[in-house]
Amino acid sequence: MSAPAHEPPAARPADQSADPLSRERSHLAASRSALRAMREDVEALDISDVTANWVNAEVLARQIDERVKALADLSGTPLFFGRLDYLHAPGAERAEGAGGEQFYIGRRHVHDASGDPMVIDWRAPVSQPFYRASRKDPMDVALRRRFGYTGGDLTAYEDEHLSDPADPLEAATAGKLLQQEIERPRVGPMRDIVATIQPEQDEIVRSGLSGTVCVQGGPGTGKTAVGLHRVAYLLYAHRDRLARTGTLVIGPNRSFLHYIEQVLPALGELAVRQATVDDLVARVEVRGTDDAAAALVKGDARMAEVLRRALYAHVTMPAEPVVVVRGSRRWRVPAYEVEETVRELLARDIRYGAAREALPQRIAHAVLVQMERAGEAPDDRVQDAVARSSAVKAAVKAVWPAVDPAKLVLRLLGEPEFLAEHAAGILDEDERKTILWAKPVRGVKSARWSAADAVLIDEAADLIQRTPSLGHVVLDEAQDLSPMQYRAVGRRCTTGSATVLGDLAQGTTPWATRSWAEALGHLGKPEGAVEELTAGFRVPTDVIAYASRLLPHIAPGLAPVASVRENPGFFEVRTVTGTAEVVAACAELLRNEGSTGLIAADARVADLAEALAAAGISFLGPGEETTRETRLTLVPASLAKGLEYDYVVLDEPRAVVDGEPDERTGLRRLYVALTRAVSGLIVTHSAPLPAQLADQGAR
Structure with missing residues (x-):
């Protein structure tokens, strides 16, 4: 049942002794006081006598500072959003007449001065039924209560008596606060969905650390939020391990990362x-760009083999013996013996750099064997000295020379003969010509490297020296990555796991992902499980139905998103004669509460910016945080992916399609732009709509 602040809630027998809403507000106030006390206890810690040196003191001080920040009571953010009343104490024997326990579910754990919990972290096992319990499977929960807030004030609650499935009142009223929270207008960056996680989302969030999960989710299904909450859950459940190995969230661009960073x-x-x-592979300065054809070849997984061949071509078999002088003695390692060692290292398939580091020790060991046979008793120090001798260094340099990854890629892209030699049977002549630079480049610093070149350099660097692995990586908007980019991400989680998030229908690059099985293979996680989210919580029914007209043309066989919103939203297609009417549509939507996005083909952004300025309407760019005063964002279609606004004006769909290299990519870009609206969408156009939209008529 829902109880607004100015009305007494309908009381059940258990609540007759007191006003339930007042009691819940009292618990909220007490919980906030307890959280403040927890923070003050940490702030008051004196570490002056507990550290051995200044390094330990710095580390401990930083940990304390991070703990203080983690205990912040965020203004306007509910400390708890739900309550569970269990029929029995969790884990206890279900004795006849035994009473259960009551837990408040929130964003973090809060305890009182005695250490008793006042708020339970949503990630704790005891909190799981808040997301998964149902009348069909109540999970020993008698009552689930959701709270409604206005700002930071608790103003309503809603109950579900899960042990009483026949209760018609509860069946009729359950879910209104949940629906209101899902559909609540937003201003500013993305917020968490911890209060509204659905059972199918929770199953993904709480899946184990050891397995890689790929989430296919259409617009508004919450896949990004699911990925971020999965990170938070894994840090809770495996904190010590992930504190050592680290976690990473990878997004498509800076605007997106700014949007999700809170x-x-x-x-x-x-x-x-x-x-x-691009941040991960930033070994060189990127100043150039590739055309689509060159980027497609450079991003192909076959380039990994071309690089491997080119790298190991530097290894040559010795023609001369290695002669080491120690005092008055000369020790000779025959060329054939050195060759055997080189071939053995090649057969082990270890990193180029690791093998190069092992080679001098192997040669030195061969010298020590001869010394021992001659009656000497050399130790490890002698072996190290031999390995560092000028003769051994010279032999290693000749046989297994050091290779700079950027210089290797420079040769491949700048020397036709070198590329032809090592791409033979892998790339055809046209493909080789496509990626070769038109003019010779003198050196690494003078090269105009592209983003795809930087990925190749990162691949080469990993062939030489293993890239350190993290414990868990979240990869969002993955459908736009090339196979070589997947490999670059996979290198960061070779011994860890990954959460891959994306939508095949939203792929807008020439190398867009064709299947998740293929993507997981490139990532190095072929065993990863693919989960699909099809319930749309953010995009209105009419909007997603209109956008889904494009699916047969951009992702045949992919199930359309089914909107589960109660609010059907606002949707209109308008024929306009110029930018003034587009600006008027923006002004109309700005009269509503929440954020508004004006999305347009990149080539039209400058004209629209000028028109907005002339009309006196202030606006922001993607990545800038909206405020109560400035709620309009002007978004180039190329940067719209992953962003959401309460209301959207989409300008000239035909121009969005025409702004891409081919129609299919353009239609995918249009699909992305059409699905950024949470509450309402106005499509404005003066040019004819794309046939894939217009074939069913416009409103």
Whole structure:
């Protein structure tokens, strides 16, 4: 049942002794006081006498500072959002007449001065029934209560008596606060969905650390939020392990990362790094761009084998013996023996650099064997000295030379003969010509490297020296990655796991992912489980139905998202004669509460910016945080992916399609743009609509 602040809630027998809403507000106030006391206890810690040196003191001080930040009571953010009343104490014997326990579910754990919990972390096992219990399977829960807030004030509650499935009142009223929270207008960056996680989402969130999960989810299904909450859950369940190995969230661009950056801190997790793929492979300065054809070849997984061949071509078999002089003695390692060692190292398939480091020790060991046969008793220090001798160094340099990864890629892209030699049977002549630079480049610093070149350099660097692995990586908007980019991400979690998030229908690059099985293979996680989210919680029914007209043309066989919103939203297609009417549509939507996005083909953004300025309407760019005063964001279609706004004006669908290299990519870009609206969408056009939309008529 829902009880607004100005009305007494309908009381059940258990609540007749007191006003339930007042009692819940009292518990909220007491919980906030307890959280403040927890924070003050940490702030008051004196570490002056507990550290051995200044390094330990710095580390401990930083840990304390992070703990203080994690215990912040965020203004306007509910400390708890639900309550569970168990029929029996969790884990206890279900004795006749035994009473259960009551737990408040929130974003973090809060305890009182005695250590008794006042709020239970949503990630704790005892909290799981809040998301999964149902009348069919109540999971020993008698009552699930959801709370409604206005700002930071608790103003309503809603009960589900799960042990009483025949209760018609509860069956009719359950879910209204949940629906209101899902559909609540938003201003500013993405917020957490911890109060509204659905059973199918919770199953993904709580899946184990050891397995890789790929989530296929259409617009508004919450896949990004699921991925972020999965990180928060894993940090809770495996904190010690992930504290050692690290976690990483990878997004498509800086605007997207800025949009999501507040979700994990709101859940008390401050130590998760966020980056783009370009950040991961930033070994050279990217100043150039590739055309689509060149980027397609450079991003192909076959390039990994081309690089491997080119790298190991530097290894040559020795023609001369290695002669080491020690005092008055000369020790000779025959060329054939050195060759045997080189071939053995090649057969072990270890990293190029690791093998190169092992080779001098192997040669030195051969010298020590001769010394021992001659009656000497050399030790490890002698072996190290031999390995560092000028003769051994010279032999290693000749046989297994050091290779710079950027210089290796420079040769491949700049020397036709070198590329032809090592791409033979892998790339055809046209493909080789496509990726060769038109003019010779003098050196690494003078090269105009592209983003795809940087990925190749990262691949080469990993062939030489293993990339350190993290414990868990979340990869969002994965459908736009090339196979080589997947490999770059996979290198960061070779001994860890990954959560891959994406939508095949939203792939807008020439190399967009064709299947998740293929993507997981490139990532190095072929055993990963693929889960699909099809319930749309954010996009209105009419909007998703209109956008789904494109699915047969961009992702045949992919199930359309089924909107489960009670609010059908606002949707209209308007014929306009110029930018003034587009601006008027924005002004109309700005009269509503929440954020508004004006999405347009990149080529039209400048004209629309000028029109908005002339009309006196202030606006922001993607990645800038909306405020109560400035709630309009002007978004190039190329940057719209992953962003959401309460209301959207989509300008000229035909221009969005025409702005891409081919129609299918353009239609996918249009699908993305059409599905950014949470509450309402106005499509404006003066040019004819794409046939794939217009074939069913416009409103």
